[in-house]
Amino acid sequence: MGNSFKRMYPAQAIAIIMVILVVATVLGASLYSRTLKNKEAAINTKDSMMAIEQADSLLDLFVRAEFQFLQDLSVKVQQEGTKEYTSIADIKSILDEYGVDSSILEQQNWCQYHIENNPSSNLKLTIAEAEPTDFVDVRVGSTRVFNLKDNSYTVNPCNMVLQFEARDNAPTIFAIKEIYGNSSDEIAEYQNDGTTDDIKAYCFKPNGDSCSAGDLTGIAAPIGSFNGLEAGKKLTINLNRSRGGYPLYQIRIIPLNLTLGVAHSFPTNPICSAKKFTYMKVNAAVNCYGSFREKQIMVPGVDSLGYSSLFDYTIYNIGTLRPNN
Structure with missing residues (x-):
């Protein structure tokens, strides 16, 4: 996308939000959202x-694996269905198949090796295609991307419904950036002419209500800059549209103050878009002597990747919006 992100853009009529980022993690870290589910109380x-x-x-x-391995594995799961591995040997086999370092699995302190002492000790690794309605947690400093480059559509409109969940008991603020461009990565100028706005800010409370001025005291202002959500904490976006000869190229959802859960679906016409923006779920469940713990990561597919989220976070000052590059 080259120098297109180095342009000066007109001022945005949205809240003054200072986002200070400490970039101290590896690039891939922002691609994953992690959840912890405790299914039983700890016995020991x-x-x-x-x-x-x-x-x-x-x-x-x-x-820590190479992203190409994850993409190859995602394709395998889409073609062959959910994969389950219930032994260290099985897990090591799939990793070795793709040349992933699995030396940690050779240690003898895994719960599975204590089955002779307690048959309830076991583990299971499940790799499955995520449902479009599964919520993906997006943290401040990262971005949920819908990459529409070279997408094809069967009808117009092709409506994608976004659904949001607050992950904290507080007003959640986020922005949606729409980028228009073509298959040659030529990007249209940012536009905000009073009727068209390529960046819109939203704010909602955990129950889905729109934010009021009192909700944002000490957080952001002015309240008039924020849009509310549709019923059910949803937004509907037509993917099959263009501006000035440039089709919709990317949609980027940018949390501004708190972690945001995002799901998507095509309820009126599931096949209107060739791209489905699929994620892959990797779930690890371990039972040690009756103490069960389960964790999960969501891995984005190629249609959910874009440029670095660093360029989405800016400082709004005296009226000039500049990308941080």
Whole structure:
């Protein structure tokens, strides 16, 4: 996309928000959202910690792997269905098949090796295609991307419905950036002419209500800059549209103050878009002597990738909006 992101853009009529980012993690870290589900109370603290550490270790094998491996594995799952592995040998086999370092699995302190002492000790690694309606957690500093480059459509409009969930009991603020461009990566100028706005800010409370001025005291202002959501904490976006000869190229959802859960679907016409923006779920469940712990990561597919989220975060000052590059 080249120098198109180095342009000066007109001022945005949205809230003054200072986002200070400390970039101290590897590039791939922002691609993953992690959740922890405790299904049973810990019987023994040591066993509980072992279970959670080993679930983490299994997921780290995928977090640290080359992205091409994850994409190849995602294609395999889409073609062949959900994969389940219930032994260290099985897990090592799939990693070795793609040349992923699996040396950590050779250690003998995995819960599975204690089955002779307690048959309830076991583990399971599940790799599955995420449902479009599964919520993906997007943290401040990262971006949920819908990459529409070279997409094709069967009808117009092709409506994609976005659904949002607050992850904190507080007003959640985010922006949606629409980028128009062609298959040669030529990008249209940013536009905000009073009727068209390529960047819109939204704010909603955990129950889905729009934010009021009192909700944002000390957080952001002015309240008039924020849009509300549709019923059910949803927004509908027609993907099959153009501006000035440039089709819609990317949609970027940018959380501005808190973690945001985002799901998407095509309820009126599931086949109107060739791209489905699929994620892959990698779930690690470990049971150590009856202490069960389960963790999960969501891995984006190629249609959910774009440029670095660093360029989405800017400082609004005296009226000039500049990308931070």
